[in-house]
Amino acid sequence: MKKVFIDGSAGTTGLRIHERLADRGDLQLLTLADADRKDPEKRREAMEQADVVFLCLPDAAAIEAEALIAHTDAVVLDTSTAHRTAEGWCYGFPELSEERREEIIRSKRIAVPGCHASGFIALVYPLVEAGLLSGDARLTCHSLTGYSGGGKSMIADYSAPDRSPLLDSPRQYALGQQHKHLKEMCCITGLNEFPIFCPIVADFYSGMEVTVPLFREQLLRNAGPDDIREVYRKKYAGPVVTYRESMDENGFLAAGLLSGKDRMLVSVSGNDERILLTAVYDNLGKGASGAAIQNMNLVLGLDETCGLVI
Numbered sequence: 001m002k003k004v005f006i007d008g009s010a011g012t013t014g015l016r017i018h019e020r021l022a023d024r025g026d027l028q029l030l031t032l033a034d035a036d037r038k039d040p041e042k043r044r045e046a047m048e049q050a051d052v053v054f055l056c057l058p059d060a061a062a063i064e065a066e067a068l069i070a071h072t073d074a075v076v077l078d079t080s081t082a083h084r085t086a087e088g089w090c091y092g093f094p095e096l097s098e099e100r101r102e103e104i105i106r107s108k109r110i111a112v113p114g115c116h117a118s119g120f121i122a123l124v125y126p127l128v129e130a131g132l133l134s135g136d137a138r139l140t141c142h143s144l145t146g147y148s149g150g151g152k153s154m155i156a157d158y159s160a161p162d163r164s165p166l167l168d169s170p171r172q173y174a175l176g177q178q179h180k181h182l183k184e185m186c187c188i189t190g191l192n193e194f195p196i197f198c199p200i201v202a203d204f205y206s207g208m209e210v211t212v213p214l215f216r217e218q219l220l221r222n223a224g225p226d227d228i229r230e231v232y233r234k235k236y237a238g239p240v241v242t243y244r245e246s247m248d249e250n251g252f253l254a255a256g257l258l259s260g261k262d263r264m265l266v267s268v269s270g271n272d273e274r275i276l277l278t279a280v281y282d283n284l285g286k287g288a289s290g291a292a293i294q295n296m297n298l299v300l301g302l303d304e305t306c307g308l309v310i
Contacts, residue, residue: 002300005030005046007065008056010037012151013079016289017054020262020307044068052296055080066109075299077110077292084111084184091188092295093118094304095241096125101298110295114181115287116143116199117188119210119279122266124189126235132223139195139212141185144170144255146206149283158203170202207256208283214275225275229268236266239305240286240294243267247280258282262290262308285309 004027008014021027030050036042047053047069055062055078062080069076083089090107094100104110113121120141127133147158158167174197182194195212216224232243241264247253248269257280258265264281281287286294290308297304 001026001028002051003028003030003049004052004054004296005050006054006056007043007047008054008061011056012148012155012284013288013292014054014056016284017056017292020289020293020309024307026302026306040068047074048072050074052077052299054292054296073108075108075110075296077112077295079112079288079292081114081180081184082111083109084114084117085187086111091184092291093121093188094294094298095122095236096188097129104295105298105301107299110299112288112292112295113188114184115145115149115208115283116141116179116197116210117181117185118264118287118291119143119208119281120181120185120195120212121188122236122241122264122279123210123212123277124185124191126231127219127228128190130231131221132219132227132231133214134220135190135192137191137218138193139191139214141195141197141210141212143197143199143208143210145199145201145208145283146204146256146259147201148206149208149287150201154201155205167203170200172198172200174199202255204256205259206282206284207254207259208279208281208287209253209255209257210279212277213270214277216273216275224272225268225270228275228277232266232268238263239310240264240290240308241266247278253278253280255280258285260309261285262294262305263310 006014052075059080059082062082089109089111092110236243244265247267262285264286266279270276
């Protein structure tokens with residue numbers, strides 16, 4: 001039976017991973033007493049016993065934790081931003097290509113994609129790969145997320161009985177265009193310039209809706225929306241990421257459509273000249289813990305959906 005240790009199991013992502021794995025009879029979860037959770041030696045001992053280690057930590061702490069077990073043979077899955085474009089780390093989005101999937105299966109160091117980045121990459125990567133979109137394309141991305149993406153402190157802010165009335169309305173952030181996901185959004189898709197990125201947090205717990213608008217003139221090879229649809233149909237046939245012809249209900253598309261799920265839906269809307277590419281998923285699912293578990297399953301030779309809520 002494979003042994004798994006979650007370093008940072010008290011955080012939002014770590015807790016969700018623990019919930020997904022707790023009832024699995026094929027894995028043994030290694031845990032530490034609350035008093036030992038921040039003890040480097042206790043953590044190192046637990047990680048050295050494990051076959052798989054999840055790092056659910058801030059960037060600097062994730063780098064330090066990986067260094068503690070650099071000499072071991074454990075598979076390390078880092079959910080932080082620290083290693084997503086780092087040399088020697090595999091980017092854990094298996095749906096992008098069979099080569100990527102095989103790389104994940106062979107890898108000992110896997111960087112779990114960022115929540116906002118997952119939707120953007122799912123939408124843009126296949127178009128650059130297929131030659132429908134230039135690497136020089138200058139794009140815009142809007143991303144609407146539930147407040148759980150901000151971790152425990154933001155969850156506490158939104159849950160407080162005396163919370164600020166400003167939290168009643170959606171709030172745009174990262175206004176300086178320096179969001180930490182931009183680097184992977186550019187690097188993984190093959191874009192040469194960061195997109196204009198407009199993330200928005202709103203008063204719902206979990207869920208995410210990422211939209212990339214395009215003018216038809218931005219597409220190459222005289223392509224149109226039907227060509228994009230065909231690319232997505234071939235690329236995303238499930239079981240975790242799936243193309244869907246339409247996701248709206250009476251003209252409205254809810255960001256919480258897949259809250260509590262670990263899958264992602266992608267779709268194309270708009271018209272022949274102004275096109276909307278949209279991905280819907282859970283920021284804690286395919287945007288975080290679900291993606292981490294999917295990658296672990298692949299490394300262990302299991303069905304990639306094992307333990308996921310699809």
